[in-house]
Amino acid sequence: MTAAEAIVRRRSFVRLDPDRPVADAVLVRLLRLAGRAHAPHHLQPWRFLVLRDRGNRNRLRRAxxxxxxxxxxxxxxLVLGYHHPHQHHWGEIREQIKGPLQLSPEDVGRMNVEVLLDHAAEPDLVAWACRHAQAAATTLMIAASDLGLAAAPIDRVNAPVIRQTFGIPDDHSLCAVIALGYPAADPPELPCLPLAEICFQEHFGQPWTLGEGDDPAC
Structure with a gap:
């Protein structure tokens, strides 16, 4: 399945099969793919808290x-955004990319400074962490389609209760809650808005003139 096919296959409204578990290998593959989302300096400021135990899932459900x-x-x-990833593993990432990119000591020094300055200049680390963790959550949902799974984001949650219940530290934000499983049935395709309603050209409000194209996605 191509990335485009996985995007088209993903559905917003889906029922999940409670009697069909997700195998360990499939779950690991999914999380490895989600971890390939884009992040500045490849800092990967996301964490995935996976709940499979029935008691923990019941606690989440109540919250x-x-x-x-x-x-x-x-x-x-639970998709979490980590506020200070450069403190945790920038050194490891730097060592992994130094060789393939053929970075000189001067290049490495500049990158170290850029990482520190970019982080120090960020006015809202909570928003920064969640912005990139949401990219990982979206990548996870597309990857789920490719693996034959269905991923349903849960919008209405009691975040303080979830934080306390599962021990989420203060330097991590709760950015997404995703229900994951196999679809109970093939959900119908849903319409999407035409580009003329969601796209502008060159300036907000300036009409879209390039047409709708012939992509069968919508």
């Missing part, structure tokens, strides 16, 4: 106002 997808899902994933 998510008993969302029906969490009744069905054999797996739930």
């Amino acid at each position: 998510a106002y008993h969302h029906p997808r969490l009744f069905e899902a054999p797996v739930a994933i």
Whole structure:
């Protein structure tokens, strides 16, 4: 399946099969793919808290106002944004990319300064971490389609209760809650808005003139 096919296959409204577990190898593959999302300096400021134990999933369900997808899902994933990833593993990432990119000591020094300055200049680390963790969450949902899974984001949750229940530290933000499993049935395709309604050209409000194209996605 191509990336375009996985995007088209993904559905916003889906029922999950509660009796079909997600195998360890499939879950590991999914998380490895999600971890390939874009992040500045490849700092990967996301963490995935995976809940498979029934008791923990019940605790999450209560904190998510008993969302029906969490009744069905054999797996739930909390996507967290880490505020200070450069302190945790920038050195390891730098060593991994130094050789393939043929970086000189001067190049490495400049990169060290850039990482520190970029982080220090960020006015809102919570928003910064969540912005990139959401990119990982989106990558996860597309990868789920490729693996035959369905991923349903849960929007209405009691974040303080979830933080306390699962021990999420202060330097991590709860950025997404995703119910994960196999679809119980093939959901119908849903319409999407035409480009003329969601795209502008050169200036906000200036009409889109390039047409709709012939992509069968919509």
